[in-house]
Amino acid sequence: MTPFYSGVIGYYLIGALVISILLFLNKNKRMNYLLTILFMVLQWVFTIYEYNHINNVDLVYFTPDSLAIIFIVILSLICVPAFYHSHIYCNSKNENPRHRGIYFAATVLLLTALSAAYLSNHIAITWIFVELTTLSSSALIYHRRNKNSLEGTWKYLFVCSISITLVFIGILFLSFAVQQSGGTDLFYKEMFEKASVMNVFWLKLAFLFIFTGFTSKAALVPMYTAGIDAKDKAPSPSGALLSSVLMNVGFIGIFRFYEIISPTSIFPWANKIILITGFLSIFVATVYMLRVKNLKRMFAYSSVEHMGLIMLGLASGGIGRYAAILHLVLHSFAKPTLFFQMGQVYRIYKSKSIYDIGDYFKYNLSGSMVLLLAFFVVTAMPPSGMFVSEFLIFRSIFESGNILLLAIVLLLLTMIIWSFGKNIFKMLFIKPVNFDDSNVEKISPFESLSQFILLALVIYLGLNPPAELVNLINDTISNLPK
Amino acid sequence: MTNILLITFAISLIYLGLANRLGSYINALVFQGIVLFGVAFIELIEINLINLVFVLLETIVFKAIIIPYFLNYIIHKNKITRDIEPYLPDFVSIVLITGIILGSFLLSNSIQDSHVRKIFFVVAISALFTGLYIIVSRRKIITHVMGFLVIENGVFILSIALGNEMPMLVNIGILLDIFASVFLLGIFANKIGDVMKEQDVEQLSNLKD
Numbered sequence: 001m002t003p004f005y006s007g008v009i010g011y012y013l014i015g016a017l018v019i020s021i022l023l024f025l026n027k028n029k030r031m032n033y034l035l036t037i038l039f040m041v042l043q044w045v046f047t048i049y050e051y052n053h054i055n056n057v058d059l060v061y062f063t064p065d066s067l068a069i070i071f072i073v074i075l076s077l078i079c080v081p082a083f084y085h086s087h088i089y090c091n092s093k094n095e096n097p098r099h100r101g102i103y104f105a106a107t108v109l110l111l112t113a114l115s116a117a118y119l120s121n122h123i124a125i126t127w128i129f130v131e132l133t134t135l136s137s138s139a140l141i142y143h144r145r146n147k148n149s150l151e152g153t154w155k156y157l158f159v160c161s162i163s164i165t166l167v168f169i170g171i172l173f174l175s176f177a178v179q180q181s182g183g184t185d186l187f188y189k190e191m192f193e194k195a196s197v198m199n200v201f202w203l204k205l206a207f208l209f210i211f212t213g214f215t216s217k218a219a220l221v222p223m224y225t226a227g228i229d230a231k232d233k234a235p236s237p238s239g240a241l242l243s244s245v246l247m248n249v250g251f252i253g254i255f256r257f258y259e260i261i262s263p264t265s266i267f268p269w270a271n272k273i274i275l276i277t278g279f280l281s282i283f284v285a286t287v288y289m290l291r292v293k294n295l296k297r298m299f300a301y302s303s304v305e306h307m308g309l310i311m312l313g314l315a316s317g318g319i320g321r322y323a324a325i326l327h328l329v330l331h332s333f334a335k336p337t338l339f340f341q342m343g344q345v346y347r348i349y350k351s352k353s354i355y356d357i358g359d360y361f362k363y364n365l366s367g368s369m370v371l372l373l374a375f376f377v378v379t380a381m382p383p384s385g386m387f388v389s390e391f392l393i394f395r396s397i398f399e400s401g402n403i404l405l406l407a408i409v410l411l412l413l414t415m416i417i418w419s420f421g422k423n424i425f426k427m428l429f430i431k432p433v434n435f436d437d438s439n440v441e442k443i444s445p446f447e448s449l450s451q452f453i454l455l456a457l458v459i460y461l462g463l464n465p466p467a468e469l470v471n472l473i474n475d476t477i478s479n480l481p482k
Numbered sequence: 483m484t485n486i487l488l489i490t491f492a493i494s495l496i497y498l499g500l501a502n503r504l505g506s507y508i509n510a511l512v513f514q515g516i517v518l519f520g521v522a523f524i525e526l527i528e529i530n531l532i533n534l535v536f537v538l539l540e541t542i543v544f545k546a547i548i549i550p551y552f553l554n555y556i557i558h559k560n561k562i563t564r565d566i567e568p569y570l571p572d573f574v575s576i577v578l579i580t581g582i583i584l585g586s587f588l589l590s591n592s593i594q595d596s597h598v599r600k601i602f603f604v605v606a607i608s609a610l611f612t613g614l615y616i617i618v619s620r621r622k623i624i625t626h627v628m629g630f631l632v633i634e635n636g637v638f639i640l641s642i643a644l645g646n647e648m649p650m651l652v653n654i655g656i657l658l659d660i661f662a663s664v665f666l667l668g669i670f671a672n673k674i675g676d677v678m679k680e681q682d683v684e685q686l687s688n689l690k691d
Contacts, residue, residue: 128654
């Protein structure tokens with residue numbers, strides 16, 4: 001690995017920033033389309049460049065390692081339908097140009113900050129970009145500018161500010177440990193090499209704080225609450241981003257630190273904490289899934305459940321680590337489909353409550369096919385790719401000897417599938433009460449195309465993962481002890 | 483000298499437990515800003531000049547003047563009543579905050595590291611948990627922001643303990659400070675004031691399952 005200073009990421013960051021500012025200032029609709037396309041081109045060129053320069057250090061603080069590559073490719077894939085649906089969303093509301101500008105500028109800023117956070121190889125730099133994601137996503141959550149979105153934004157901002165402060169405290173504790181071991185800087189690689197001589201007390205404290213802090217982004221217990229409100233209140237295309245790529249940044253924060261402590265004596269202790277958090281997340285998700293009436297919030301709780309499963313896989317070790325990352329990849333493709341579809345549902349019924357929605361087959365055939373298929377994919381029924389990864393996670397829990405835990409988790413998942421199915425089938429087949437369908441908007445089947453493609457991708461990646469992906473995942477987990 | 487300043491800081495935390503007007507909270511925050519200025523000045527005198535000036539400006543100008551002024555402005559503009567409206571009586575608050583400080587002392591006893599001065603650790607952890615306690619035990623949104631500012635002060639103390647070796651972290655801490663305070667206070671406390679008549683947390687309870 002030779003240090004290679006090309007500075008491409010510098011051009012990318014500056015380019016994205018300029019596009020974001022132009023989007024903010026611009027009032028013309030056509031120019032708006034052009035700028036978002038320009039950003040997608042930039043994002044893709046950058047992604048392909050980083051893919052071809054894997055593990056080359058860029059501008060000192062950025063290294064595209066295998067996990068970063070996986071996530072940045074996911075981000076570039078998701079951002080295309082996200083922009084497409086954002087344009088549909090804004091056109092359907094006849095958004096005023098200023099709000100539209102702020103919305104797209106914030107989206108571009110969010111995607112850029114996420115890419116940079118994935119690539120960063122220094123914990124403080126990751127931290128800065130994660131902070132930027134909080135800023136930009138709160139602009140998205142506030143987009144509708146009513147009392148409820150204000151409440152959602154305030155809660156999100158406040159909880160994220162506290163968790164980002166907790167991460168910072170964790171970094172401070174970590175730097176006590178680094179200093180004491182004779183290190184001078186907080187690069188992940190350097191810390192990984194020095195980890196075995198670091199003071200265990202500081203590492204433990206640092207782990208607790210950093211882990212708790214990042215749970216707000218990763219949608220895990222204890223800080224998951226803000227994310228639920230955020231995904232509910234944000235416009236559905238941004239909800240899709242918040243429940244896929246933004247969760248990945250929380251995972252990357254946790255995973256990188258998990259990697260650092262893996263050679264130390266506190267590793268089993270950390271695994272226990274992660275196992276408990278994962279289990280509690282699934283439990284909380286089940287409790288709320290059983291009573292939730294707002295569909296978008298239900299999808300958000302389903303993300304909490306999946307993240308809990310991923311944590312169980314990661315902490316159980318063995319094949320579970322591979323499965324955890326595969327599951328995360330598949331989840332990032334599967335969950336946005338539900339949110340994109342929810343945008344269309346909302347345009348027909350003007351509501352997100354399960355009481356007002358029903359008989360969706362009558363109003364939007366292709367959309368209801370998406371919902372049906374997405375239900376099978378997200379609840380991990382075959383042929384969904386998530387079935388494979390979930391099965392492997394269960395296997396790893398079984399092999400690590402936590403049979404009781406496995407039994408309880410399976411029971412909870414059954415309840416989740418039941419309530420998920422109950423709501424989805426009610427939505428598809430049962431007639432809604434008091435719904436006036438005299439002037440229902442006709443939705444073009446073409447709008448569901450992106451969701452079919454994403455769902456097909458989930459099935460394909462799970463059943464027949466390409467060798468490239470398998471190698472990247474195996475390389476990601478190669479640093480963890482056997 | 484640092485020790486005396488830090489202990490005064492810890493006493494100001496207990497004061498937060500029994501103060502019951504918003505004005506006293508603002509005064510306590512000003513006081514904490516000045517104490518932090520002293521601590522930063524004594525501890526960081528060896529780092530390079532520009533960095534030192536930056537840190538000192540942040541404590542004295544930002545923490546002790548701008549933020550309190552802003553808080554005052556918001557309170558007047560939105561006609562927030564001056565009472566703190568705690569959920570728990572003052573007596574319980576004092577006992578709990580004293581307990582927090584005691585607990586941090588006990589925790590610091592388990593540190594086996596000669597590099598770190600424990601008093602920084604104790605005061606910072608106490609400020610962190612006192613801030614969290616203020617957030618959960620007070621009703622007004624503005625007091626939540628104040629609790630957050632107390633947490634920020636704690637973080638600042640912890641970063642000063644490292645300041646000579648890793649000045650970068652102090653600067654990042656300041657960045658966090660400015661970002662969070664300006665954003666939380668400036669944009670949101672104002673917006674919420676425009677939309678809602680009473681700045682109660684109860685007003686913000688529509689989103690739930």
